Amino acid sequence: MDSVRQLKVQRYEDFVDRRLKPDLVRAIAERDKVFESQKIFSDLRKSIETLEKNAATSLRTMVNLGSEVYMQADVPDTRHIFVDVGLGFHVEFTWPEALEFISVKEARLAKQIDEYTLLIASIKVQIKMVCEGIQELLQLSSA
Amino acid sequence: MSSAAALRELQRDLENKANDLSKLQKDIAKNHQVRKKYTIQLGENELVLKELDLLNEDANVFKLIGPVLVKQDMAEANANVRKRIEYISAELKRLDRTVQDLEEKQNSKKESIYKLQQKIQGLQAGKAPA
Amino acid sequence: MAQREKGTVTSLASLVSAEEAQKAAKRVEGSIAEHQKELDRIRHFISDNNNLINHIQKLPDELHHDIMVPFGKAAFFPGRLIHTNEFTVLLGEGYYVQRTSKQTVGILQRRGEVLDSQVESLKAMMLDLKAEASFFGSTAAEAAEGLVEIREEYVEEHPTERMSNEADSEKPDTSSSSKVHNVEVASEDEEYARIMSRFNELEKEELETEHVDEDTDFGCSINKHSFEQLKISEGHLLGNSSLKQNSESLGQSQQNSAERSTVEILNVQQVPEDNYLRRESSPQKGTSNSTKPLPQPVKEKAQAANASKSEISDVKATIETGFDSTKAFTGSIVEHAHGLLANAASETTSSQSTGLRTSKPVSRFKMQRGSR
Numbered sequence: 125m126d127s128v129r130q131l132k133v134q135r136y137e138d139f140v141d142r143r144l145k146p147d148l149v150r151a152i153a154e155r156d157k158v159f160e161s162q163k164i165f166s167d168l169r170k171s172i173e174t175l176e177k178n179a180a181t182s183l184r185t186m187v188n189l190g191s192e193v194y195m196q197a198d199v200p201d202t203r204h205i206f207v208d209v210g211l212g213f214h215v216e217f218t219w220p221e222a223l224e225f226i227s228v229k230e231a232r233l234a235k236q237i238d239e240y241t242l243l244i245a246s247i248k249v250q251i252k253m254v255c256e257g258i259q260e261l262l263q264l265s266s267a
Numbered sequence: 268m269s270s271a272a273a274l275r276e277l278q279r280d281l282e283n284k285a286n287d288l289s290k291l292q293k294d295i296a297k298n299h300q301v302r303k304k305y306t307i308q309l310g311e312n313e314l315v316l317k318e319l320d321l322l323n324e325d326a327n328v329f330k331l332i333g334p335v336l337v338k339q340d341m342a343e344a345n346a347n348v349r350k351r352i353e354y355i356s357a358e359l360k361r362l363d364r365t366v367q368d369l370e371e372k373q374n375s376k377k378e379s380i381y382k383l384q385q386k387i388q389g390l391q392a393g394k395a396p397a
Numbered sequence: 398m399a400q401r402e403k404g405t406v407t408s409l410a411s412l413v414s415a416e417e418a419q420k421a422a423k424r425v426e427g428s429i430a431e432h433q434k435e436l437d438r439i440r441h442f443i444s445d446n447n448n449l450i451n452h453i454q455k456l457p458d459e460l461h462h463d464i465m466v467p468f469g470k471a472a473f474f475p476g477r478l479i480h481t482n483e484f485t486v487l488l489g490e491g492y493y494v495q496r497t498s499k500q501t502v503g504i505l506q507r508r509g510e511v512l513d514s515q516v517e518s519l520k521a522m523m524l525d526l527k528a529e530a531s532f533f534g535s536t537a538a539e540a541a542e543g544l545v546e547i548r549e550e551y552v553e554e555h556p557t558e559r560m561s562n563e564a565d566s567e568k569p570d571t572s573s574s575s576k577v578h579n580v581e582v583a584s585e586d587e588e589y590a591r592i593m594s595r596f597n598e599l600e601k602e603e604l605e606t607e608h609v610d611e612d613t614d615f616g617c618s619i620n621k622h623s624f625e626q627l628k629i630s631e632g633h634l635l636g637n638s639s640l641k642q643n644s645e646s647l648g649q650s651q652q653n654s655a656e657r658s659t660v661e662i663l664n665v666q667q668v669p670e671d672n673y674l675r676r677e678s679s680p681q682k683g684t685s686n687s688t689k690p691l692p693q694p695v696k697e698k699a700q701a702a703n704a705s706k707s708e709i710s711d712v713k714a715t716i717e718t719g720f721d722s723t724k725a726f727t728g729s730i731v732e733h734a735h736g737l738l739a740n741a742a743s744e745t746t747s748s749q750s751t752g753l754r755t756s757k758p759v760s761r762f763k764m765q766r767g768s769r
Contacts, residue, residue: 161471168469187466187478190449191508192487193501195456197466199476208471222472311489314511318488318504327495329485336485336493344492351490 129261136258140251148247155240162233168207169226172219175202274390281383288376295369302362309355316348407546415540422533429526436519443512450505457482457498525603529596 175183183199205222206214209229217225319341322328328344329336339347456462459481466476484501485493496504 164470168472171469183466183474183476185466185468186485187464189452189484190445191505193449193453193505194485194487194493195478196480196483197464197476198461198479199466199474202474204475205468206465206473206475214473308490315488315490315492318494318507319492321503322494329493329495331487331491331493339492348490348492 129264133258133261136254136261140254144247144251144254148244148251151240151244151247155237155244158233158236158240162230162237165226165229165233169223169230172205172222172226176219270390270393274387277383277387277390281380281387284376284380284383288373288380291369291373291376295366295373298362298366298369302359302366305355305359305362309352309359312348312352312355316345316352319345319348405548407548408543415537418533418537418540422530422537425526425530425533429523429530432519432523432526436516436523439512439515439519443509443516446505446509446512450502450509453484453498453501453505522604525600529600 181202183202185197185199186194187197188194203218204216205219206216207222207225209215209225215225319328322341324341326341328339328341330339330344331337456478460479461481462478464476464478465473468474482497484496484498486496486501486504487493488504
């Protein structure tokens with residue numbers, strides 16, 4: 125009888141270890157990715173707003189060529205900006221267009237983050253449930 | 268009855284000592300980590316110094332401070348890096364001494380724990396037949 | 398002992414348990430994989446570095462290059478590289494320096510050299526690890542196959558001479574070696590740990606000298622190990638008395654007995670004593686079957702037995718002492734309990750824990766729950 129219970133406990137533990145926990149880790153990693161791109165776009169928005177404020181039509185910057193080797197670069201006309209819209213496509217925008225796109229994109233990212241947060245919470249609940257179940261099994265057997 | 272009390276006393280003592288020991292071990296581990304960090308920094312600084320030594324006097328050297336590159340005097344940069352290396356080396360030596368000290372303490376703790384354990388065992392053995 | 402024996406046969410499985418060797422092999426494989434990852438990472442750096450060098454050499458060929466200038470991580474501006482012979486290079490620690498193309502290439506080449514040396518040292522390390530892994534792997538395979546090691550001393554003399562000679566010459570030899578043994582191996586676990594630490598030492602040495610002579614070293618230490626074990630284990634065999642059993646099943650039964658007896662360390666000492674006692678009565682059986690001249694070996698053996706007896710009282714926890722005297726008795730098919738003890742101990746603990754489990758189920762999560 126005990127061995128049957130032990131087997132069950134083992135199976136529940138395996139379920140937590142091999143299924144739920146990896147799922148949790150994956151979900152958290154996915155959410156972190158979205159967080160990252162959220163930050164990228166909010167940075168971009170701030171930068172464009174700064175450009176707008178200063179009415180900067182030309183720009184001089186440093187380009188990282190790799191391994192922290194930089195070279196100066198000149199942007200003669202900043203009115204047109206190419207923004208990454210996903211899947212490797214870059215679209216030429218004017219500043220207002222870019223800002224509009226960014227706000228749409230940010231809303232989508234925020235929604236994704238919410239979804240992932242929900243998923244993470246539900247996985248955590250499942251883990252707790254299974255642990256509770258294991259606990260009950262153990263109490264049964266010790267009684 | 269008195270022997271039981273003594274035994275309890277010894278066991279409490281043993282527990283305290285074991286706690287001390289684990290604290291010491293934690294300290295040692297922390298020290299090792301800091302040491303590793305400093306060793307890496309030292310290597311990086313030595314590389315920087317090597318490159319700086321290869322530069323001409325009139326080369327433009329910058330230091331990244333926060334988000335901006337600040338132009339630095341060549342001699343000043345060189346002196347700064349040297350000072351930094353000195354500091355790190357001194358720090359490493361200091362760490363070495365601390366670790367040594369901690370390890371000595373750890374060993375003496377281990378020994379005293381061992382002695383306590385023997386004492387307790389002796390007491391228990393004496394109690395059993397009685 | 399049906400026929401006259403003059404050599405020793407050791408099952409490799411009893412020297413090094415297949416499981417143990419496999420575990421070790423796995424561990425080494427894991428470490429190789431880690432090193433391989435690191436190597437790949439550095440190789441990636443190197444190829445990046447080389448590409449960058451090529452790139453930087455070409456950049457000053459033109460006055461400017463039209464590019465898309467990155468603006469943040471998700472946006473670009475159309476623009477151009479200017480001042481194509483002016484690079485700002487990070488040296489480390491936040492220091493940047495302005496350099497020409499040529500000077501930058503110099504810096505990058507120096508970095509490349511550092512990376513190359515790292516690759517070299519990693520490669521040497523991997524080579525050592527691979528040798529180690531193949532050693533463990535083949536040991537595991539051999540142990541699993543039930544390979545036996547047969548040792549026979551080269552003796553030219555006539556059998557009768559040999560016996561008397563042995564009685565004279567071998568006795569001091571064995572007793573001295575048994576002493577060495579006593580000093581060297583207080584317990585099986587200790588010996589095991591020592592050998593492992595010796596392995597580690599050798600590895601370190603080899604990494605430093607970047608020499609690959611591991612196999613010979615390993616061989617040496619194993620041989621020594623086994624040599625000692627040959628002697629130790631004779632008592633066991635005599636205790637088992639069923640000599641015709643093949644070595645594998647012998648090893649099996651022995652393992653079982655060892656397992657049973659190592660529930661407490663104290664009991665370990667009992668095994669040899671037990672065997673020792675049995676062995677005292679066994680010479681008659683052994684010698685009556687054999688064609689050897691009787692009186693001398695038996696007498697010799699008794700002496701040796703006495704000597705070893707006193708040694709037992711001298712040195713605590715000397716499982717080996719009782720058996721060493723049998724060396725003079727001649728070589729014989731040998732089983733030994735040596736390497737087994739360490740894992741037998743672990744096996745017993747594991748079986749204890751599993752025993753606990755079946756009687757009262759436990760969960761790892763029990764502990765975790767409390768902390769939550």
